[in-house]
Structures are given as structure tokens and as C-alpha cells.
Amino acid sequence: MNATTLRDRALIRLSGEDVRGFLQGLVTADMNAPLPAWGALLTPQGKVLFDFLLWAEGDDILVDCEADQADALVRRLTLYRLRRRIVIAREPALAVHWAPGGDAGVADPRLPGLGRRWLAPAEEGDAAAAWRTHRLALGVTEGAAELGQDRTLxxxxxxxxxxxxxxxxxxxxxxxxxxxxxxxxxxxxxxxxxxxxxxxxxxxxxxxxxxxxxxxxxxxxxxxxxxxxxxxxxxxxxxxxxxx
Structure with a gap:
């Protein structure tokens, strides 16, 4: 069986009071629309700090982001939380999975040709390199290195x-x-x-x-x-x- 776990991705869980409302005033995606969705947290000038996919799990939201940027994103979201009763922390029990086709998961919200994506416990192997090759062949960029953190509108x-x-x-x-x-x-x-x-x-x-x-x-x-x-x-x- 081909590897599906994207080991260069991590998940952040937001739970508590009106998590969707909290994110609605922060991120570029419409949190009242169906999820998953691709979005970003920007600077006040409109430049990209973090891009991610947003998933719903009951009243919680899971943020599918770069593993190397996960802790920094937790800190940034926590700054905006103020006194809201919301818990923001990494989710260690789940991982992000990807396959170029098939019936598992859901189509990537950016572009159907990007393949299928789902959340589940991690499995053996790493699909990160195959995902990168597939994604770049379709002209799709993501992540701090490619987008240029705080440099690209x-x-x-x-x-x-x-x-x-x-x-x-x-x-x-x-x-x-x-x-x-x-x-x-x-x-x-x-x-x-x-x-x-x-x-x-x-x-x-x-x-x-x-x-x-x-x-x-x-x-x-x-x-x-x-x-x-x-x-x-x-x-x-x-x-x-x-x-x-």
C-alpha cells in the first residue's frame, strides 16, 4: 500500500466558545461556508504569514498547516484569543493524509486535480515528496518558503x-x-x-x-x-x- 501520511504537516485544534466566530474575524476563508477550505492568516497589510486548510470536527476546528510553522501559528492565534474561552493546541492524535486519487477523504478544496485529503491517525511511510511533486506539476504553491512569509500579498x-x-x-x-x-x-x-x-x-x-x-x-x-x-x-x- 502506498504511503498517505504527510509528515511535513501538523494539526492544530481549536475548541471552546464560538471557534468559527473567532476565526471568521481573522482568516481569509469564510468560516460559515462548508469546510474544508483553504485560507490564510495575513498581516494587516495583506501579506501572507501562514496558509492552511481548515476542517470541522463537531464544534471544533482543525487547522492543517506546515509542521515547521505549527508552534508559531499557535502562538499567533493565541495572541488574538484575548479572553475568549478557546483552547488552541496541537492535535497529536491525528495526521494529514493524501492520495492522488481514489475514494478516500474529500477532494482538495483548492483544485480537484490535487487529489484527496483526509485526517486520521498517522501510518507508516511519508507521502510528502510525492505530494510536493504532484502539487508543483499543477502550478500550486503553499507554505512559508514558497509563498514568502510576510513578503507576498x-x-x-x-x-x-x-x-x-x-x-x-x-x-x-x-x-x-x-x-x-x-x-x-x-x-x-x-x-x-x-x-x-x-x-x-x-x-x-x-x-x-x-x-x-x-x-x-x-x-x-x-x-x-x-x-x-x-x-x-x-x-x-x-x-x-x-x-x-
């Missing part, structure tokens, strides 16, 4: 095209700049996956030499002249930005 991370932001939910941290960019109907720079060979160039946020790929934040004009992977879900948006 959320819409530059293709959040609009991948369903990572609600424009009808009301206020959240970073909402003002994110909404302004959306209503301007133009994103000047975007994160893309580049076919690089050996040299990713100075623009790359992160380089995967074994895959011959890199993630870079480029101006739209440069993307059209580059060796970027431009899947159907992104191609029309970049063409519209170039014309705007």
Missing part, C-alpha cells in the same frame, strides 16, 4: 483562483488591501512554478533542483516570457492581468 499567491479568500464574509486581518487589489481587477505580480534546470535565478523563493523546478514571484509580463508552468486554472487570470 495573498492575491499574488493565486488565492482568488484557488478559492482561498472570500470577498463577501466581512472583515478579517488584511482584508482592506486584499479587497482593494481584487476590485482593481489586476494583480501585477504572481507566484508561479518555473522549469529551471540547474539555475533558478535570483527571483526564486525556493528551488527544488531534483525536480528542476523553482517557485518565484514575478511580474505578469515576465511570467509570459518565462518557462513558468501555466495550468488552465491560472492561464486566463494571468492573461487578464496582462491586458488590464
Amino acid at each position: 495573498w492575491l499574488e499567491a493565486n488565492a482568488r483562483e484557488l478559492g482561498g479568500v472570500s470577498f463577501t464574509k466581512g472583515c478579517y486581518v488584511g482584508q482592506e488591501n486584499t479587497a482593494r487589489m481584487h476590485h482593481r481587477a489586476k494583480v501585477s505580480r504572481r507566484l508561479v512554478v518555473l522549469r529551471t534546470g540547474e539555475d533558478p535565478g535570483e527571483a526564486a523563493n525556493v528551488h527544488y533542483p531534483a525536480l528542476g523546478l523553482a517557485v518565484a514571484r514575478l511580474r505578469v509580463e515576465a511570467i509570459l516570457a518565462s518557462a513558468a508552468i501555466l495550468p488552465e486554472w491560472l492561464k486566463d487570470a494571468i492573461a487578464a492581468d496582462a491586458e488590464a
Whole structure:
């Protein structure tokens, strides 16, 4: 049996009084919509600090995030908690699982082609490398290294095209700049996956030499002249930005 556990992911559990309401005023996803959903916690200027998937388990919310960023995300959420009766802590009993197809779990909310995802106790093996290869081939970026923590505006991370932001939910941290960019109907720079060979160039946020790929934040004009992977879900948006 192929490995399904994503060992580079961790889960944070939020439980207590009105957890959805608490997160509704913080994250980019609409917590009143069906979950799971992809979203982020931004700076007040609209730049990405953490991206994650949000799952519901009864009245609790589970945050599916990078394992290396989990403790920092717990601390950040705790700062916003103030006097609310909410417990925010890592969930050690469950792990994140992924498969490129099949019937297990649910389709990734960003893009059906990303495969299936579910939460269950960890199993032997690690699917992280297979997941990364699959995801990058579809031009999808995630995580602090690829997104550029506190450097990239959320819409530059293709959040609009991948369903990572609600424009009808009301206020959240970073909402003002994110909404302004959306209503301007133009994103000047975007994160893309580049076919690089050996040299990713100075623009790359992160380089995967074994895959011959890199993630870079480029101006739209440069993307059209580059060796970027431009899947159907992104191609029309970049063409519209170039014309705007």
C-alpha cells in the first residue's frame, strides 16, 4: 500500500466558545461556508504569514498547516484569543493524509486535480515528496518558503483562483488591501512554478533542483516570457492581468 501520511504537516485544534466566530474575524476563508477550505492568516497589510486548510470536527476546528510553522501559528492565534474561552493546541492524535486519487477523504478544496485529503491517525511511510511533486506539476504553491512569509500579498499567491479568500464574509486581518487589489481587477505580480534546470535565478523563493523546478514571484509580463508552468486554472487570470 502506498504511503498517505504527510509528515511535513501538523494539526492544530481549536475548541471552546464560538471557534468559527473567532476565526471568521481573522482568516481569509469564510468560516460559515462548508469546510474544508483553504485560507490564510495575513498581516494587516495583506501579506501572507501562514496558509492552511481548515476542517470541522463537531464544534471544533482543525487547522492543517506546515509542521515547521505549527508552534508559531499557535502562538499567533493565541495572541488574538484575548479572553475568549478557546483552547488552541496541537492535535497529536491525528495526521494529514493524501492520495492522488481514489475514494478516500474529500477532494482538495483548492483544485480537484490535487487529489484527496483526509485526517486520521498517522501510518507508516511519508507521502510528502510525492505530494510536493504532484502539487508543483499543477502550478500550486503553499507554505512559508514558497509563498514568502510576510513578503507576498495573498492575491499574488493565486488565492482568488484557488478559492482561498472570500470577498463577501466581512472583515478579517488584511482584508482592506486584499479587497482593494481584487476590485482593481489586476494583480501585477504572481507566484508561479518555473522549469529551471540547474539555475533558478535570483527571483526564486525556493528551488527544488531534483525536480528542476523553482517557485518565484514575478511580474505578469515576465511570467509570459518565462518557462513558468501555466495550468488552465491560472492561464486566463494571468492573461487578464496582462491586458488590464
